[in-house]
Amino acid sequence: MGDNVELLMAAGKALYGKRWQSPVGRDLETTDRTVRNWLARAHPIPEHVPVRLEVLLRKRKIEIDAVLEQIGPGIEESSSE
Numbered sequence: 443m444g445d446n447v448e449l450l451m452a453a454g455k456a457l458y459g460k461r462w463q464s465p466v467g468r469d470l471e472t473t474d475r476t477v478r479n480w481l482a483r484a485h486p487i488p489e490h491v492p493v494r495l496e497v498l499l500r501k502r503k504i505e506i507d508a509v510l511e512q513i514g515p516g517i518e519e520s521s522s523e
C-alpha cells in the first residue's frame with residue numbers, strides 16, 4: 443500500500459484541499475494534533491486509518507459522481523460529437 447504518511451497526505455488533500463488536517467482528524471475521530479504527529483512520524487498511524495480513509499474517499503467519489511451525472515455529458519463526450 444506504500445507509505446501510510448504519503449497516503450494520509452494524498453487522501454487528506456483529495457478530500458479537503460490545502461486545509462485538510464482538522465477535517466481528516468474530525469472524520470477519523472481524533473485531533474488535528476494527532477494527525478500532525480502522524481505526519482511528523484512522531485506516532486505511528488494506526489492500522490485502521492488507511493481503511494477509514496478509503497471509505498471516506500469512496501463516499502466522496504460517489505457524491506462527486508452524482509453531481510457529475512446532474513451536469514450531464516463531460517467535456518470530452520460533448521466535444522467528440
